[in-house]
Amino acid sequence: MTELPVALPDGLSQEQIDAEVAKVQAGADGGVHPPRDFPPYRSSTLRHPRQPLVPLRDPEAVELSGPAFGVTDVTALDRDLTRQHLGEPLGERITVSGRVTDRQGRPVRGQLVELWQANASGRYAHQLDQHPAPLDPNFTGFGRCLTDDDGSYSFTTIKPGAYPWRNHVNAWRPAHIHFSVFGTAFTQRLVTQMYFPGDPLFAYDPVLQSVTDLAARDRLVAAYDHDLSVPEWSLGYRWDIVLDGPSATLFEEDQ
Amino acid sequence: MSETRLIPRTRPMPRIPTPSQTVGPFYGYALPFTGGPEVAPVGHPDLITVHGYVYDGAGQPVPDALLETWQPAPDGSRSGAPGSLRHDPVTGQVIGRDGVGFTGFGRIATAADGHYAVRTLPPGGVPYLSVLVFARGLLHHLYTRAYLRPDPDDALLASLPADRRGTLLAAEERPGTYRFDIRLQGEGETVFLEFR
Numbered sequence: 001m002t003e004l005p006v007a008l009p010d011g012l013s014q015e016q017i018d019a020e021v022a023k024v025q026a027g028a029d030g031g032v033h034p035p036r037d038f039p040p041y042r043s044s045t046l047r048h049p050r051q052p053l054v055p056l057r058d059p060e061a062v063e064l065s066g067p068a069f070g071v072t073d074v075t076a077l078d079r080d081l082t083r084q085h086l087g088e089p090l091g092e093r094i095t096v097s098g099r100v101t102d103r104q105g106r107p108v109r110g111q112l113v114e115l116w117q118a119n120a121s122g123r124y125a126h127q128l129d130q131h132p133a134p135l136d137p138n139f140t141g142f143g144r145c146l147t148d149d150d151g152s153y154s155f156t157t158i159k160p161g162a163y164p165w166r167n168h169v170n171a172w173r174p175a176h177i178h179f180s181v182f183g184t185a186f187t188q189r190l191v192t193q194m195y196f197p198g199d200p201l202f203a204y205d206p207v208l209q210s211v212t213d214l215a216a217r218d219r220l221v222a223a224y225d226h227d228l229s230v231p232e233w234s235l236g237y238r239w240d241i242v243l244d245g246p247s248a249t250l251f252e253e254d255q
Numbered sequence: 256m257s258e259t260r261l262i263p264r265t266r267p268m269p270r271i272p273t274p275s276q277t278v279g280p281f282y283g284y285a286l287p288f289t290g291g292p293e294v295a296p297v298g299h300p301d302l303i304t305v306h307g308y309v310y311d312g313a314g315q316p317v318p319d320a321l322l323e324t325w326q327p328a329p330d331g332s333r334s335g336a337p338g339s340l341r342h343d344p345v346t347g348q349v350i351g352r353d354g355v356g357f358t359g360f361g362r363i364a365t366a367a368d369g370h371y372a373v374r375t376l377p378p379g380g381v382p383y384l385s386v387l388v389f390a391r392g393l394l395h396h397l398y399t400r401a402y403l404r405p406d407p408d409d410a411l412l413a414s415l416p417a418d419r420r421g422t423l424l425a426a427e428e429r430p431g432t433y434r435f436d437i438r439l440q441g442e443g444e445t446v447f448l449e450f451r
């Protein structure tokens with residue numbers, strides 16, 4: 001197709017976005033998390049606070065504890081996104097596994113991991129996703145599990161496709177899986193995205209590039225792991241998650 | 256080989272945390288769950304409602320924000336019962352809490368007009384609910400607190416200038432119903448917190 005299906009209101013080019021990304025990255029302070037004010041991701045413009053966050057170091061803070069989940073909160077089927085419908089979904093079947101730990105490497109046990117994603121064609125099962133790619137009647141793209149005693153989680157799913165979005169002209173998101181993870185404390189809560197190694201779209205994506213530190217950005221990219229691949233069945237990707245933020249136990253040790 | 260290997264390490268090296276990324280626009284079929292805003296058992300005599308609107312920097316409602324709340328039980332315990340996402344064992348569908356254990360955890364997506372409401376029980380021992388904000392356009396979530404009363408002994412409230420303190424105070428519209436709006440940016444911008 002040589003024409004854009006829908007004209008963009010102000011038509012920022014990839015080059016303009018790339019230049020803005022380079023500018024922010026050059027002036028970055030080395031933080032691990034993305035700056036909430038990140039102009040190349042245009043939806044951030046009106047949705048970030050202008051006032052600095054108020055620092056709080058309070059051993060009595062409620063946020064140093066967090067919600068608990070258990071056997072009633074997940075079923076054994078929730079971790080297999082390929083078995084939620086009568087038929088098999090289309091696409092490349094994958095196993096995604098890893099460990100959830102805190103910054104000291106201690107496992108986060110019995111906590112909820114949720115993931116959601118587009119199908120193999122790059123389409124979400126969401127009515128507002130207008131990407132003209134096929135929906136898959138055998139794939140919803142949502143799963144849950146609890147971490148085990150080692151902090152490990154594992155999902156069976158389909159490799160998601162890249163998809164266009166309207167941040168700028170010819171904007172494409174690299175293939176990614178959205179993750180939501182709970183720690184032992186509410187302060188460790190994390191919502192993030194996992195990417196696939198070697199994706200040619202990395203350099204063009206302001207969402208991934210919002211993580212200005214290269215080593216931190218690498219944390220978001222899974223590794224192909226042949227030992228996780230299941231013969232005649234699925235390709236394996238390993239992706240470990242390290243939660244930031246204080247917890248009540250961390251605070252005691254740090255004193 | 257290298258001398259540094261001889262130095263004992265008393266604790267594992269801190270690792271680089273996994274960076275945050277936006278929740279995006281399409282979490283709606285995944286994260287919200289049946290009964291997410293119903294933290295209190297239906298019809299509980301002490302039930303309170305906390306509700307309000309989420310606004311952006313232009314004063315427009317945010318229709319695709321996701322809020323989470325966390326709080327102690329009325330008796331002050333902070334362990335939180337499991338079962339927020341209780342499943343029907345036959346269909347596998349999430350059917351809501353069992354109405355007995357208090358999980359302390361709420362999850363609420365804003366509606367098309369930016370409105371949210373959570374029905375819960377009064378937190379024990381503290382005057383606030385902890386509130387976490389996710390949204391498309393927000394690369395890293397934001398923490399705030401909805402204070403149900405202006406406790407003069409609360410260290411955080413006391414540390415804030417009067418004009419900003421007000422953004423954390425929920426207004427009791429009528430007995431048991433509290434209004435707490437969240438402004439992500441600009442005039443009346445909500446106080447957001449960073450835990451250290």
Ligand SMILES: [Fe+3]
Nearest residue numbers: 173176178279
């Ligand atoms: Fe996405």
